[in-house]
Amino acid sequence: MEHGGRGGGSPAHASWLELSASALRHNVEAFRALEAATGGGSPRMLGAVLKGNAYGHGLQELLPLVHPLVDVLYLITPQDGLAVRAFERERGLSPRQVLVIGAIAPDEAVALAREGVDAVVADLSWKEAGPVLRAARLERPLRVHVHIDTGLGREGFTLEQLPRDTGFLSEHREVFELVGALSHFSNTEDVTEQGYALAQLEAFETGVSRLVEQLSPARAPQRHIAASAASLVLPRARYDALRVGISLYGLWPSPETRLSARLVLGELPTLKPVLAWRCRSQVVKWLPSGSYVGYGCTYRCSEPTRIAVLPVGYFDGYPRLVSGKAHVLVNGRRCPVLGRVMMNHLIADVTRATADERPVTATLLGHDGDEAVSAEALAGWAQTIHYEVVTRLGAHLRRVVVD
Numbered sequence: 001m002e003h004g005g006r007g008g009g010s011p012a013h014a015s016w017l018e019l020s021a022s023a024l025r026h027n028v029e030a031f032r033a034l035e036a037a038t039g040g041g042s043p044r045m046l047g048a049v050l051k052g053n054a055y056g057h058g059l060q061e062l063l064p065l066v067h068p069l070v071d072v073l074y075l076i077t078p079q080d081g082l083a084v085r086a087f088e089r090e091r092g093l094s095p096r097q098v099l100v101i102g103a104i105a106p107d108e109a110v111a112l113a114r115e116g117v118d119a120v121v122a123d124l125s126w127k128e129a130g131p132v133l134r135a136a137r138l139e140r141p142l143r144v145h146v147h148i149d150t151g152l153g154r155e156g157f158t159l160e161q162l163p164r165d166t167g168f169l170s171e172h173r174e175v176f177e178l179v180g181a182l183s184h185f186s187n188t189e190d191v192t193e194q195g196y197a198l199a200q201l202e203a204f205e206t207g208v209s210r211l212v213e214q215l216s217p218a219r220a221p222q223r224h225i226a227a228s229a230a231s232l233v234l235p236r237a238r239y240d241a242l243r244v245g246i247s248l249y250g251l252w253p254s255p256e257t258r259l260s261a262r263l264v265l266g267e268l269p270t271l272k273p274v275l276a277w278r279c280r281s282q283v284v285k286w287l288p289s290g291s292y293v294g295y296g297c298t299y300r301c302s303e304p305t306r307i308a309v310l311p312v313g314y315f316d317g318y319p320r321l322v323s324g325k326a327h328v329l330v331n332g333r334r335c336p337v338l339g340r341v342m343m344n345h346l347i348a349d350v351t352r353a354t355a356d357e358r359p360v361t362a363t364l365l366g367h368d369g370d371e372a373v374s375a376e377a378l379a380g381w382a383q384t385i386h387y388e389v390v391t392r393l394g395a396h397l398r399r400v401v402v403d
């Protein structure tokens, strides 16, 4: 497979990311089909989690692709939530439900209320936002979802705090409209046995009923707790909306989730990775036998070796910890990464992958011919998880949409 001019080109010495629009559509369809096959009842909302620069895929590039496909968009910062509204206005699109799941300051809450972006109320600091929202003389209240900490020990009101600490929402009823309640699982993806998750579900239901009793909202709040793993393996957790992150990008949350999904669903849905990462070589050249490669002289050529110097390194998000373990793909062949990964360079052994010293295109992540490097493989070499590998891909990298 030749990736020559495709997406590469200028600037010549840089790597780029390819986003597959068809893979994204496929993954969305897989979640819709899952719902149709095993869901029953009323159709649930399918939401896309776009935090972490859309899991490193690039929020700006991904938003136009994902916006038409899903019902809800989840962002971590108020700025990103407002950016979605700006994007919709610019393109004349009808607004989606947008929800900011991260921390929000009182003045930011005012901006969200004005733009009809939903906010997650997750702690007592929100008491201060009440008077600020009142002073802003809003035309409509801020739409809020209350986060219930059911056992993750991160944001949200614990059952201890409910309903004691959410009384301010009823005191400032004209500026806070309860439209949802959410929680987040602690280890659905780390286990094949869901005892802890079931306890979290019980706590969630208790918390929701306390909120409803306290605030008696006009409509039943939208309940959502399932991220990718629970959406796949815990049908009971699907409630009214799914907050799917990693799997919309075509990656399984973990091997355990795959195992559980096979048991729970019978048939394993296919997920297609949306992302590929490629790099044009800076130079291809021969090194004589006995030459050292890279900082620290950690690698020595035991025979004449044709190397490709690739202008990509840990600055771009290629983990230095993979030194001595990783391979890249050139012309559909595995090429070991030699020596240490550097800030802006890595060296691959292309002796058998190419016949001469003309430039090559290397695939750091993704398919090339019959071979592939998965985000899981790269994460394994780097002793971390694929979530971290993809979200750390440099925001500066060029992102190209392909079919």
Ligand SMILES: *Cc1c(COP(=O)(O)O)cnc(C)c1O
Residues within 6 Å of the ligand: 049, 051, 101, 183, 184, 226, 227, 228, 229, 243, 244, 245, 246, 247, 253
């Ligand atoms: C990150 C996150 C998700 C998505 O998790 P995935 O495992 O990537 O699907 C959903 N909800 C919340 C609150 C999150 O922080």
